[in-house]
Amino acid sequence: MNIYDISRTLHCKTPTWPGDTPFSYSLNWTKEETGSVNVGRIEMSVHTATHIDAPYHFDEKGAKVDQLDLSVFMGRAIVVDVSRLKELNRVSLEALLKGQEKKRVLFKTNAWEDEEVFPEGIPSLKLDAITLLKELSVPLIGVDLPSVDQLESKDLEVHHLLHETNISILEGIDLRNVDEGEYQLVALPLKIEGADGSPVRAVLVKE
Numbered sequence: 563m564n565i566y567d568i569s570r571t572l573h574c575k576t577p578t579w580p581g582d583t584p585f586s587y588s589l590n591w592t593k594e595e596t597g598s599v600n601v602g603r604i605e606m607s608v609h610t611a612t613h614i615d616a617p618y619h620f621d622e623k624g625a626k627v628d629q630l631d632l633s634v635f636m637g638r639a640i641v642v643d644v645s646r647l648k649e650l651n652r653v654s655l656e657a658l659l660k661g662q663e664k665k666r667v668l669f670k671t672n673a674w675e676d677e678e679v680f681p682e683g684i685p686s687l688k689l690d691a692i693t694l695l696k697e698l699s700v701p702l703i704g705v706d707l708p709s710v711d712q713l714e715s716k717d718l719e720v721h722h723l724l725h726e727t728n729i730s731i732l733e734g735i736d737l738r739n740v741d742e743g744e745y746q747l748v749a750l751p752l753k754i755e756g757a758d759g760s761p762v763r764a765v766l767v768k769e
């Protein structure tokens with residue numbers, strides 16, 4: 563069994579959404595102090611690095627992280643290389659996704675060039691592409707980007723339309739070391755009561 567880790571590393575240089583809480587890990591107690599153990603603490607925005615968005619992130623009435631159906635975050639997935647496409651629209655994706663019903667779709671855009679710098683501009687799905695995902699009953703999409711919408715978007719129309727279409731959102735994956743093809747995805751959110759998102763450890767398994 564081959565396991566590909568598609569998670570970004572959390573460290574003090576992990577870029578965050580501009581203005582959001584930087585990631586930090588530090589020892590609250592050292593082994594020297596306690597005489598027995600090192601004990602760490604973390605501080606972070608839940609939208610850091612590889613994470614999922616709960617609908618509550620963009621919809622006051624939306625489900626929170628601890629209420630999500632976990633089966634969406636585990637199961638058959640395909641990685642599609644869209645790095646050469648001009649636009650992520652229905653027509654350009656149709657050929658790539660033909661016959662791929664019910665699989666999670668992970669889009670490899672390669673557009674986040676420097677992992678230590680928050681990108682300035684990113685590609686995003688055109689709304690007609692989401693109609694195609696709906697027809698294919700795609701349960702989740704993943705992107706190697708900090709958002710499924712344009713970074714400056716305030717209405718978050720891609721987030722909203724995906725939610726209305728019952729498609730879950732995985733952001734900030736790292737697909738640089740994986741080829742196109744079919745895998746099993748595992749990317750489980752933490753059980754954080756009431757949260758709008760959660761970091762995940764995302765892996766692809768090739769059998």
Ligand SMILES: Nc1ccccc1C(=O)C[C@H](N)C(=O)O
Nearest residue numbers: 579582607609615708709710733
């Ligand atoms: N962290 C933020 C802080 C302020 C405003 C937006 C964000 C986001 O994370 C939005 C992004 N579309 C996201 O879902 O991850």
Ligand SMILES: [Zn+2]
Nearest residue numbers: 609615733759
């Ligand atoms: Zn997010």
Ligand SMILES: [Zn+2]
Nearest residue numbers: 615709710733
């Ligand atoms: Zn998002």
